[in-house]
Amino acid sequence: MKETLKFERYPATRNVSLQAWNAADEHLLKHLAEEHLKDLKIAIINDRFGYLTCTLSEYDTSSVISYKSQEKALELNSALNSITLDKKRNFDPLMGLPGKFDLGLIKIPKSKALFELHLRQINASLNTDGTVLCGFMTRHFNPKLINIAERYFDNVEQSKAWKKSRLLVLKEPKDVETTPGLKTIEFDHPKTGKVSLQQYPGVFSSARIDPATLFLIDHLKLSGTEHKILDLASGNGILALTASILNPEAEIHLMDDSFLAVESSKLNLNSEKANFHYCDSISELDQQDFDLIISNPPFHFGHETNIEVSLKLFKEVHKSLKPGGKFTLVANKHLNYKTHLIPTFGQVSVLAENRKFIIYECLK
Ligand SMILES: C[S@@+](CC[C@H](N)C(=O)[O-])C[C@H]1O[C@@H](n2cnc3c(N)ncnc32)[C@H](O)[C@@H]1O
Numbered sequence: 522m523k524e525t526l527k528f529e530r531y532p533a534t535r536n537v538s539l540q541a542w543n544a545a546d547e548h549l550l551k552h553l554a555e556e557h558l559k560d561l562k563i564a565i566i567n568d569r570f571g572y573l574t575c576t577l578s579e580y581d582t583s584s585v586i587s588y589k590s591q592e593k594a595l596e597l598n599s600a601l602n603s604i605t606l607d608k609k610r611n612f613d614p615l616m617g618l619p620g621k622f623d624l625g626l627i628k629i630p631k632s633k634a635l636f637e638l639h640l641r642q643i644n645a646s647l648n649t650d651g652t653v654l655c656g657f658m659t660r661h662f663n664p665k666l667i668n669i670a671e672r673y674f675d676n677v678e679q680s681k682a683w684k685k686s687r688l689l690v691l692k693e694p695k696d697v698e699t700t701p702g703l704k705t706i707e708f709d710h711p712k713t714g715k716v717s718l719q720q721y722p723g724v725f726s727s728a729r730i731d732p733a734t735l736f737l738i739d740h741l742k743l744s745g746t747e748h749k750i751l752d753l754a755s756g757n758g759i760l761a762l763t764a765s766i767l768n769p770e771a772e773i774h775l776m777d778d779s780f781l782a783v784e785s786s787k788l789n790l791n792s793e794k795a796n797f798h799y800c801d802s803i804s805e806l807d808q809q810d811f812d813l814i815i816s817n818p819p820f821h822f823g824h825e826t827n828i829e830v831s832l833k834l835f836k837e838v839h840k841s842l843k844p845g846g847k848f849t850l851v852a853n854k855h856l857n858y859k860t861h862l863i864p865t866f867g868q869v870s871v872l873a874e875n876r877k878f879i880i881y882e883c884l885k
Contacts, residue, residue, distance in 0.1 A: 522550065522558070523576050526602045530570055531594040532801070532822075532830050539825065541598070542572035544684035545656035549626050550576060552654055552680070552688060561623040564646065566614075566639045567630050569823065571595035575604050583610045583618060585642065587635075587723070588778050589801040613780050614638060615701055615721070618646035625653035629666065629689075631824050635723025635781075637669045638702055640691075644673040645699045653691040661824060662687065673697055703788075706730060706757070711739055712766050718757050720785035725756040733878045734759055734817045737851035740873040740880055743767040746812065751776060751841070753803065753816040753834060758786030760815050761795060774808055776800050778819075801830075803837040810843045816850045832861050839865050839885060848883040 528541035550573070558580050565573050566585045574584045575598050586592050592611070599606045612618060614635075625643040629636050636655075643653055653674070657666070659682050666689065670677045675693035702722045708730050710716040720727060726734070741763060748771055752761035755775035765773050773794060777783050778801040787797055798806055803814075816838075818831040835858075838848045848866070852858050854877060862869045866883035873880045 522553070523578065523602070523604075526575055526598075528570060528572055528575070528598050529601060531597050532590055532833065534827070534829055536827075536829075541570035541594070543658060544686040545628060545658050545688075546572045548680075548683050548686040548688055549573065549628070549654055549656040551683070552690075553624075553626075562620065563624045563626065564618055564622045564643055565626045566643065567628040567635075568626075569594060569628070571598040573626055573628070574606065575599055575602055578604045578606065583612060583622075585614055585618075585639070586611045587614045587780050589780075589799055590778050593801070614642060614723075615781070615784065618642060620646070621648045621651075622646050623648055623651045625651070625691075627653060627655040629655050629657040629661070630723065631661075631821075632723040632727075633663070633665055633669060634702065634704075634727060636666065637672070638722040638781075640670065640673045641697070641699045641702070644694045644697060647694045649694065651692075651694070653689075655689040655691065657687060657689075658824075659685050659687050704728075710763070710766075712763060716762070718759060718762075718785075719788040720757040721781040724779065724782045724785045730759060731817065733851045733853065736873070736875065736878045737815070737817060737849070737880055738763050741767065741815065741849065743771075743813070747771055747847075749808070749811050749813075749843075750774065751803070751806075751808075751811045751814045753814050753838065754778075754818050755786055756782050756817075758789045758795075760817065761786065762790055764813070764815060765790065765794060772796070774798060774806070774811070776803065776806065803834065803841045806841070809841045810846075811841055812843055812846050814838050814842060814846070814848045816848075818850060818852065820853070820856060828856060828858075828861075831858075835862060835865055838883075842885040844885055846885045848885075849880065850883075851878055851880045853877060854879045 674691040680688040776798040783799045868884040
C-alpha cells in the first residue's frame with residue numbers, strides 16, 4: 522500500500538479545511554492493512570478524488586466512476602504521484618463489474634438510493650466468501666443504511682468509531698435481482714400538463730421536481746429567437762424539456778457532471794433533437810455561442826455545501842454565450858448570487874422572486 526502520496530481536490534477549492542480524503546477513507550485502509558491484498562480482486566466505489574484508487578494502485582483494483590469531475594480528479598492525483606491508472610479498470614455505475622471480486626470498498630455517498638445502486642452492483646459481482654467495506658463519517662450515519670445493506674447481504678456489522686468514522690462490514694451476499702432502480706416522477710407541467718420523467722438513483726431530486734426548478738419553469742418564457750439553448754447542470758433534463766416545449770425548433774444541449782444524470786436525461790428527451798454532454802466544464806464543449814443558458818446550478822458537493830463549482834461555471838457561461846445571449850438561473854435567495862454575477866455580466870436583473878427562490882437574468 523502506498524503511504525506517502527500527495528492529493529489535490531478537483532474541482533479545486535479555496536477552503537483549506539476541505540481535503541481530498543477524510544477519516545472514513547483512512548478507516549477503510551486501516552481495516553485492510555491486516556489482509557492479504559495482493560491475492561484479492563478489489564472494486565472501489567465512490568472514490569471522489571482517487572485517494573483509495575491511488576493508494577491501492579499496486580493491487581488488482583477496478584474503480585467505478587460516476588462523475589466527470591471524479592475521472593479528472595483521478596487523473597490529476599495519479600499524475601501527481603506518477604501512477605499509471607489503467608482506463609480499462611474504470612467502470613460506470615450502470616455497468617456490471619468484470620468478473621468476480623473478493624473485496625468491495627465503498628465510500629458511502631450522500632444519496633441512499635445511490636448507495637443501494639452501488640450495493641446492487643457489487644452484490645452481483647462478489648464472490649460468495651467476499652467482503653464489502655463501506656466507510657462513512659459517523660455524523661452521516663442513518664439507520665436506513667443498515668436496512669439497505671441487509672437487503673443485499675445476510676451478514677451486516679457496524680465497526681466501532683475511529684476518528685469519528687465507522688465502517689459497515691458486509692458479508693454473505695444475498696441472491697437478489699439486480700435492477701438499475703429507475704424512479705418515475707409524474708407531475709403537472711405548467712406548459713403542457715401531465716409529464717412523466719425517469720431517473721436513475723442518486724440523480725438530483727428523485728421524489729419530485731425540485732421547487733426551485735418548478736419556480737423557474739413557471740416563469741420561463743422564450744422569445745422564439747433562442748436558437749441554441751444549453752441546460753447547464755441538467756439533472757434529469759426537466760429544464761431542457763421545458764425549453765424544447767417552448768421552442769420546438771431550438772437546438773437543445775444538456776450538460777451534467779453526473780453520468781447517471783446524463784443517462785437519465787436520455788430517457789426523457791428525444792435523442793434526435795437533444796445533445797447530451799457528460800461534462801463538468803462548459804469550456805470543454807465542442808459547442809459554444811449559446812443564445813440562452815438555463816440552470817438550477819449546484820450548491821452541494823457530496824455532503825458539503827459549496828458554491829465554488831457554480832461560481833466557476835458562471836464565468837464559463839459568460840464566455841460560452843453569444844454576444845447579446847442570456848443566462849437565466851434560479852437559486853435559493855440566501856446564496857446571494859447577484860454579488861457574484863454582477864462583476865461578470867454587468868447587466869443582471871431579477872425576473873421573479875418569492876420567499877425562498879430568485880430567478881436572475883444575466884445578459885452578455
Ligand atoms: C440543483 S441540480 C439541478 C438538476 C436539474 N437541472 C433540475 O432542475 O432538476 C444541479 C446539478 O448540477 C450537476 N453538477 C454538479 N457539478 C456540475 C458541473 N461542474 N457541471 C455540470 N453539472 C454539474 C449535478 O450533478 C446536478 O445534477
